[in-house]
Amino acid sequence: MMTQTMIDTFNEQINRELYSAYLYTSMEHWFMKKGLKGFANWFKVQAGEELTHARKIMDYINDRGGRIRLKAIAMPDCDWQNILSVFENSLSHEEYVTSEINRISELAEEEKDKASEIFLQWFITEQIEEENSINNIIDALRMIGNSVVATFDMDRELLQRS
Numbered sequence: 001m002m003t004q005t006m007i008d009t010f011n012e013q014i015n016r017e018l019y020s021a022y023l024y025t026s027m028e029h030w031f032m033k034k035g036l037k038g039f040a041n042w043f044k045v046q047a048g049e050e051l052t053h054a055r056k057i058m059d060y061i062n063d064r065g066g067r068i069r070l071k072a073i074a075m076p077d078c079d080w081q082n083i084l085s086v087f088e089n090s091l092s093h094e095e096y097v098t099s100e101i102n103r104i105s106e107l108a109e110e111e112k113d114k115a116s117e118i119f120l121q122w123f124i125t126e127q128i129e130e131e132n133s134i135n136n137i138i139d140a141l142r143m144i145g146n147s148v149v150a151t152f153d154m155d156r157e158l159l160q161r162s
Ligand code: FEO
Pocket: 017, 020, 049, 050, 053, 094, 097, 130
């Protein structure tokens, strides 16, 4: 059984993961409204991944005999200036999530909760991947600048993500 501090902390992380799914769904529909189905698809897949992250933590709390208590999910932004600012927003959000995962990992160490430390390793690696893939898109967007043709090419490419 985990300590109540760890259970509460994991419950807070569930809320962060669900908020991430909510934020990325909001971004998905911003792109849908602009007719950029590939960018929308990228965020739709991303939102789905966030739900699996939340579920993974729920399963873990259950396996350790803890109680899941869901909290209200904050309202996400729904308007952005341009494509680049959407991805910059998602990057800063992921950096925040990374810092929280690291903080929980440090807490697990303080609580001498070895199982949670090992469990969190997956999330630490996942955060590296997530930040990296967003950074790659930001680099590409900076390169193509205002080119409409290149933007539509990229949109077609992002439609392939599944
Ligand atoms: Fe579940 Fe994007 O962190």
